[in-house]
Amino acid sequence: MRVSQFPLFTLKETPADAEIISHQLMLRSGMIRRLASGLYTWLPLGLKVLRRVEQVVREEMNRAGAVELMMPAVQPAELWRESDRWEAYGPELLRLKDRHEREFCFGPTHEEVITDMARNELRSYRQLPVNFYQIQTKFRDEIRPRFGVMRAREFLMKDAYSFHIDQASLAEGYQAMFDAYNRIFERLGLSFRSVDADSGSIGGSVSREFHVLADSGEDEILSADQGDYAANTELATSPGPVIEPQAPAEASKQATPDTETVAAQAKHLNLPLDRIVKSVVVMADEEPAVLFISGDDELNLIKAARALDAEDVRLATGEEALKATGVPKGFIGPIGLPEGLAVRVDHRAATASNFSSGANEKDMHWINLNWDRDVALPATADLRLARAGEPAPEGQGTLRSSRGIEVGHIFQLGTKYSDSMNATVLDESGKDVPMHMGCYGIGVSRIVAAAIEQNHDEQGIIWPQPIAPFQVVIIGIGMDRDEAVREAAESLHDAFQGAGVEALLDDRDARPGVKFADAELIGIPHRLVIGKKSLANGKVEYRGRRDSENRELDYAGIVDTLV
Numbered sequence: 088m089r090v091s092q093f094p095l096f097t098l099k100e101t102p103a104d105a106e107i108i109s110h111q112l113m114l115r116s117g118m119i120r121r122l123a124s125g126l127y128t129w130l131p132l133g134l135k136v137l138r139r140v141e142q143v144v145r146e147e148m149n150r151a152g153a154v155e156l157m158m159p160a161v162q163p164a165e166l167w168r169e170s171d172r173w174e175a176y177g178p179e180l181l182r183l184k185d186r187h188e189r190e191f192c193f194g195p196t197h198e199e200v201i202t203d204m205a206r207n208e209l210r211s212y213r214q215l216p217v218n219f220y221q222i223q224t225k226f227r228d229e230i231r232p233r234f235g236v237m238r239a240r241e242f243l244m245k246d247a248y249s250f251h252i253d254q255a256s257l258a259e260g261y262q263a264m265f266d267a268y269n270r271i272f273e274r275l276g277l278s279f280r281s282v283d284a285d286s287g288s289i290g291g292s293v294s295r296e297f298h299v300l301a302d303s304g305e306d307e308i309l310s311a312d313q314g315d316y317a318a319n320t321e322l323a324t325s326p327g328p329v330i331e332p333q334a335p336a337e338a339s340k341q342a343t344p345d346t347e348t349v350a351a352q353a354k355h356l357n358l359p360l361d362r363i364v365k366s367v368v369v370m371a372d373e374e375p376a377v378l379f380i381s382g383d384d385e386l387n388l389i390k391a392a393r394a395l396d397a398e399d400v401r402l403a404t405g406e407e408a409l410k411a412t413g414v415p416k417g418f419i420g421p422i423g424l425p426e427g428l429a430v431r432v433d434h435r436a437a438t439a440s441n442f443s444s445g446a447n448e449k450d451m452h453w454i455n456l457n458w459d460r461d462v463a464l465p466a467t468a469d470l471r472l473a474r475a476g477e478p479a480p481e482g483q484g485t486l487r488s489s490r491g492i493e494v495g496h497i498f499q500l501g502t503k504y505s506d507s508m509n510a511t512v513l514d515e516s517g518k519d520v521p522m523h524m525g526c527y528g529i530g531v532s533r534i535v536a537a538a539i540e541q542n543h544d545e546q547g548i549i550w551p552q553p554i555a556p557f558q559v560v561i562i563g564i565g566m567d568r569d570e571a572v573r574e575a576a577e578s579l580h581d582a583f584q585g586a587g588v589e590a591l592l593d594d595r596d597a598r599p600g601v602k603f604a605d606a607e608l609i610g611i612p613h614r615l616v617i618g619k620k621s622l623a624n625g626k627v628e629y630r631g632r633r634d635s636e637n638r639e640l641d642y643a644g645i646v647d648t649l650v
């Protein structure tokens with residue numbers, strides 16, 4: 088490509104309204120332009136990068152056995168009413184009416200549309216498992232669009248949806264997507280981390296986010312410096328999906344929470360048992376009471392503590408909690424209390440939807456959280472159990488806090504949508520059963536900004552090679568006057584193109600300094616400068632984008648040297 092045909096729209100000044108470096112550099116390098124709040128035009132240079140990201144995502148989805156399709160961006164309201172999300176999704180959903188006053192939305196995500204397709208097309212367990220994906224424009228009326236394409240209103244997402252006969256198959260499909268996502272972010276050349284996550288308005292139980300690590304990231308993630316533990320702290324603050332609370336009367340019939348109760352609650356919430364807080368026991372009749380919550384998902388512990396409006400939260404062993412209250416050990420529920428949260432809480436002030444309580448024959452109270460996740464949780468920052476600098480929940484290392492940009496999110500939805508929308512297939516015995524679903528999103532356009540947050544210097548962007556808009560830029564010093572230099576630059580350009588390497592020949596009538604500055608701003612990994620003198624010696628000047636010095640390379644065979 089020649090700059091005379093591929094116009095660059097670089098800016099010298101940093102635009103005043105761009106707060107973070109990726110937004111500044113995307114504007115300055117001429118990748119994007121703002122049309123209105125959260126709406127951006129992708130200029131040719133930006134689009135080249137976007138397409139490169141898209142291609143890596145597409146290749147790895149295909150490799151993982153997913154099949155591409157394309158669904159409409161505009162979706163009928165009826166489908167969203169069926170899944171109960173027309174109201175529940177809130178103001179982020181852009182609602183539209185057609186000329187017949189029929190209601191639609193501009194899709195922020197496509198669970199409803201794909202479930203409708205699946206219930207019409209999939210009939211038998213023999214057609215499962217199957218995974219469909221698309222790469223398509225979404226619209227979310229974000230309350231605070233900012234940071235350019237990082238949090239836009241219109242953005243490009245890869246969304247995939249898998250259908251399975253049962254939970255076991257869903258777990259396998261989810262694992263395959265987890266592996267594919269790891270490959271995608273590795274191939275993109277980004278430093279990333281996957282973390283336990285909240286399922287938000289998409290729903291489901293198990294979910295994992297992929298974060299590009301960067302100080303400007305909007306999310307705080309906690310990760311152990313040894314072992315694999317990592318989680319988004321959002322897990323501890325978000326209220327989660329709307330779920331019918333268990334009837335308090337039912338729960339209070341039992342004297343102590345037993346394994347069955349917990350299992351029933353886990354089932355009720357469609358949660359695997361090992362992810363739910365297992366045991367909650369409250370001591371003496373005094374208030375505020377000391378409550379001990381144990382379980383192996385510490386972020387659920389925090390959630391529980393918040394739901395109860397706890398005043399004081401400490402990490403303690405079961406023994407310590409017992410000592411603090413002087414309650415005989417035998418009282419503690421059947422599940423066992425290795426380590427958990429000791430919280431002081433005035434449980435009488437908490438609402439019945441948070442928990443149910445009862446008394447046993449020894450006149451001691453217990454509280455049984457019924458996992459009504461529809462509780463508005465107070466966002467009290469100091470209730471965080473997993474604080475940076477504390478030991479790791481999995482018993483290894485220390486927790487470190489870092490900032491992350493959410494670039495991907497995978498979910499096990501279970502039967503949330505297939506139940507409400509009646510998406511069933513015939514199983515082996517000929518019975519109609521709801522399909523188990525997974526869904527898997529990647530913020531394709533956000534990745535472009537995230538990559539810049541992680542890869543830049545004073546001069547501009549430093550593209551990871553796999554997503555660079557051009558691999559090499561060629562600058563001929565005085566090429567508008569010097570025929571030999573022009574010829575060498577042109578033929579080098581053609582040779583790269585012939586070898587399938589995207590090269591940009593800067594053939595503008597401009598000073599070399601301007602061309603160097605633009606090449607650095609745009610972040611092209613390799614720069615070749617052809618000057619009259621060095622050319623006479625069969626040499627060109629090479630500089631890698633991260634290098635601080637030039638190197639002389641032989642003009643002959645340079646394509647092979649760099650490819």
Ligand code: ATP
Nearest residue numbers: 236237238239242244493494495496528529530533
């Ligand atoms: P966020 O927490 O940043 O609002 P989300 O959890 O609402 O994101 P998902 O529903 O998980 O987003 O969508 C899948 C992916 O789409 C996200 O992981 C993210 O990379 C991308 N994405 C979501 N919202 C935006 C946005 N407003 N602009 C750009 N990309 C977005």
Ligand code: MG
Nearest residue numbers: 179227229287
């Ligand atoms: Mg969001």
Ligand code: MG
Nearest residue numbers: 287321493496
């Ligand atoms: Mg999120």
Ligand code: MG
Nearest residue numbers: 287296493496
């Ligand atoms: Mg998400």
